[in-house]
Amino acid sequence: MEITAPIPSVDVARSEARRSRDLVERSIKYFFGGNAIIALVVLALITIFLCREGFGFFGQNLRNLRVYRTAGLEYVDIIRAQAEQHAALTRSLNQIRLREFKALLQHGGTAPEAQTALGPFDQFASAFGDAGDELNGLTSDLNDEAMGLKEAIAKRDEMMAERERLIRGGQARAAAQIVVPPVNQAAAIATLRASAPTFRLTSSAIAARLAGLLKSAPRLTSPPVEKQFRQWKEQVRGFVATLPAAYEQLVNWNPALPVPWYRGITAFLFGHDWITASFWQDWYGIRPLLVGSIMVSSVALIIAIPFGVAAAIYVSEIAGRSEKKLIKPYIEFIAAIPSVVLGFFGIAVVGEAIRAASQSHWLSWVSFFPISERLNVFTAGALLALMAIPTIFTLSEDALRNVPRGFKEASYALGANRLQTIGRVLVPASLSGIISAILLGLGRVIGETMVVLLCAGNRIQIPDFSEGLGAFFQPVHTMTGIIAQEMGEVVRGSIHYRALFMVGLVLFTITLGINYLAQKIVQRYRMSIG
Numbered sequence: 192m193e194i195t196a197p198i199p200s201v202d203v204a205r206s207e208a209r210r211s212r213d214l215v216e217r218s219i220k221y222f223f224g225g226n227a228i229i230a231l232v233v234l235a236l237i238t239i240f241l242c243r244e245g246f247g248f249f250g251q252n253l254r255n256l257r258v259y260r261t262a263g264l265e266y267v268d269i270i271r272a273q274a275e276q277h278a279a280l281t282r283s284l285n286q287i288r289l290r291e292f293k294a295l296l297q298h299g300g301t302a303p304e305a306q307t308a309l310g311p312f313d314q315f316a317s318a319f320g321d322a323g324d325e326l327n328g329l330t331s332d333l334n335d336e337a338m339g340l341k342e343a344i345a346k347r348d349e350m351m352a353e354r355e356r357l358i359r360g361g362q363a364r365a366a367a368q369i370v371v372p373p374v375n376q377a378a379a380i381a382t383l384r385a386s387a388p389t390f391r392l393t394s395s396a397i398a399a400r401l402a403g404l405l406k407s408a409p410r411l412t413s414p415p416v417e418k419q420f421r422q423w424k425e426q427v428r429g430f431v432a433t434l435p436a437a438y439e440q441l442v443n444w445n446p447a448l449p450v451p452w453y454r455g456i457t458a459f460l461f462g463h464d465w466i467t468a469s470f471w472q473d474w475y476g477i478r479p480l481l482v483g484s485i486m487v488s489s490v491a492l493i494i495a496i497p498f499g500v501a502a503a504i505y506v507s508e509i510a511g512r513s514e515k516k517l518i519k520p521y522i523e524f525i526a527a528i529p530s531v532v533l534g535f536f537g538i539a540v541v542g543e544a545i546r547a548a549s550q551s552h553w554l555s556w557v558s559f560f561p562i563s564e565r566l567n568v569f570t571a572g573a574l575l576a577l578m579a580i581p582t583i584f585t586l587s588e589d590a591l592r593n594v595p596r597g598f599k600e601a602s603y604a605l606g607a608n609r610l611q612t613i614g615r616v617l618v619p620a621s622l623s624g625i626i627s628a629i630l631l632g633l634g635r636v637i638g639e640t641m642v643v644l645l646c647a648g649n650r651i652q653i654p655d656f657s658e659g660l661g662a663f664f665q666p667v668h669t670m671t672g673i674i675a676q677e678m679g680e681v682v683r684g685s686i687h688y689r690a691l692f693m694v695g696l697v698l699f700t701i702t703l704g705i706n707y708l709a710q711k712i713v714q715r716y717r718m719s720i721g
Contacts, residue, residue, distance in 0.1 A: 241696045248689035252475060253455030255686065261376065261446055262341035263383045264472050267333045269440050270390055274330050276430050277323040277397075280423070284316050286563075287411075287420050294413035311409040322400045325393045333386055338471070340379040347374050380446050387441040394434040401431055415555075459693060465651045465668075467677065467687050475690040477697060479653045483568070483667030484698075486654070487643055490572025490663060491579055491636045496629055498576070499583030503628075506584075507591040508613055519588075526581035534645030537574040542566050542646065549664070559661025564648055568663045571647040575639055579632035586631060590624020591617055630709045634702065640671040647672060670698050 259265055288309065295305035350371045357366035405424055411417040462476020502522060506515055542565030548554060550561040594617050602612040618625070648666020651673075656662045674691050681688040 238699070241692055241699060245689055245692035245696045248475070248686060248693050249455040249459070251686040251689065252459060253450065253452060255473065256454055256458060257450045258341060258344055259472050260448070260450055262344055263337040263380055263446060264341060266380075266383050266441065266444050266446070267330065267337045268472075269437055269444070270326070270333065270386075271330050273394070273430075273434065273437050274323060274326045276433075277326065280427055280430060281316075281320045281323070283423055283426070284319060287416060287423060288312060288316060290419070291411050291413055291416045294416055298412075308412075312411070315404060315407075315409055318404055319401070322397050322404070326397060329386065329389060329393060333383060334471070336379060336382055340374070340376060343372070343374045344376070347371055384441075384444070387438065390441060391438050394438060398431045398434055401427055459690070463653055465673065473686065475686070475693075477670070477694060479651050480668055480670045480673055480694065481697070482653050483647065484637060484669040484671070486568045486663060486667060487571045487575060487647060487669060488633065488636045490569055491575035492629070492633060494573060494576035495579040495583055495632055495636075499580045499628070499632065500587050500625060502580070503584050503587035503591060503625075504613060504618070507588050508609070508617065522584050523581050525577060530578065530639060530641040531645070533574050533577060534642045537570050537642065537646035538566065541573055542570045545570060545664075559658050559664060562661075562664045564664070564666050566646055566648040567666050568647065568654070571643045571667075572663075574642045574646055575636045578639065578642065579636050582635050583628045583632040586628030587621075587625045590621035590628065593624065594620045626709060630705060633705065637698070637702070638671060640675045643669045644672045644675055649676070670694050 291312065292305050292309060295308055296302070300308070350369055354366045354369045354371070357363070357369070405427060408420075408424065411420055459475055459477055461478055462474060463478050464474035464476050465479060466472070466474040502518070506518055510518060545567075546562055546565040549557070554560050598616050598620055599612060602616045607615070647669060649668050649672065650666035651668045652666075654662035654665040654667060658665075674694055677687070678691050681691065
């Protein structure tokens with residue numbers, strides 16, 4: 192009798208296939224889920240690290256501000272501000288002189304003839320510069336007194352901190368051997384405050400001298416330069432008007448006035464100076480860096496959005512097959528160009544071209560032309576726009592191609608032409624994808640470092656917005672640029688080190704805020720069309 196082997200049933204085979212499929216699905220789930228968890232953990236670690244390294248900055252900054260007041264540096268800076276304002280006016284006068292010299296040469300004069308014609312103006316400029324010598328001398332004398340007091344306070348605080356450290360470590364005998372030297376703060380402050388009458392006499396003499404100079408100011412031959420000279424004279428009158436107010440500040444200054452705890456935060460968020468490695472006083476105000484980043488990003492997006500979106504619409508809906516093969520690879524190839532190469536291109540070509548164009552006779556009607564700086568907001572923004580266009584173009588084109596074909600066919604069936612279909616159907620239907628493309632382009636722009644470091648000019652100063660659009664042709668510094676430029680030179684744990692981490696934390700917060708706002712906008716749009 193022949194015995195046959197049992198044949199597995201169909202149910203058993205299906206069960207094994209189901210178990211095998213479930214195993215594969217679980218493996219895929221665990222693989223991608225594990226990667227997602229790793230990404231969240233990395234993001235959390237970055238956030239914790241930024242907060243840990245950055246938040247210690249506020250306490251250190253507050254201590255610096257308190258030393259700044261108690262040592263009398265704040266008092267001296269009231270006088271120093273007047274001296275610096277006079278120096279700035281002197282520099283502006285030299286620029287006016289240079290523009291007048293160029294205007295004389297353009298009208299057919301030779302260099303010796305122009306020098307002779309500018310003789311009275313040179314005498315005027317020399318007298319104006321000499322008017323601030325007494326103010327500069329007073330500032331220099333007070334510097335030594337205030338710095339001596341600051342060093343004494345710093346040495347005292349350092350020795351007290353060391354003694355407390357030894358006491359906490361159980362080394363009371365070693366701590367007792369540390370003798371903290373006394374600081375004669377009252378005498379030093381009294382010496383500083385005794386300079387107020389001297390400043391009053393000096394400022395009165397400066398005001399009288401400058402008033403006499405303005406009455407005998409020479410006239411210039413070029414109408415645009417003469418207009419700038421008149422504006423300069425108004426600035427001088429404004430400077431003279433601030434001298435009595437500076438004297439009142441000196442009289443009312445009180446070194447015992449406490450510095451509130453929140454000044455360590457507000458001085459960083461709203462301060463207009465970023466001064467590091469200074470023998471006098473370090474300042475860490477993020478406002479000039481934030482303004483620079485916003486201005487550069489705004490210029491980049493204003494240029495990149497129309498070009499990127501329009502190119503995506505053309506390639507997706509209008510261009511022929513041969514045009515698509517030519518345009519799309521070339522635009523996407525821009526993303527492969529290293530940013531340092533674009534930075535060199537901006538320095539050598541774009542910046543020079545913009546400055547040369549500003550000096551052209553055809554653009555002389557522009558109020559803020561010609562410009563003297565080839566590296567400025569517009570140069571950096573134009574190069575960043577070139578980097579953002581491929582991102583905006585590629586993602587916008589994908590969003591347009593993902594619109595269901597029935598939308599387009601229905602539009603044509605209702606009698607709409609191509610332009611109406613694009614503007615009223617395709618673009619609104621793909622708007623969420625286009626917004627995402629723009630935001631990713633913004634992320635590329637605001638996080639870029641090398642281009643802004645090479646092309647923005649790296650001047651830590653808020654542009655002069657009184658010039659209108661001319662502010663976009665002035666040098667700035669950015670948050671990413673300052674981190675890349677200074678992080679390699681700071682001492683770990685120092686206030687400068689922590690200040691740079693605070694800048695990174697602000698940049699990180701801005702990025703998260705932009706993404707959150709974008710999600711809200713996209714959700715509202717989807718609800719409105721739903």
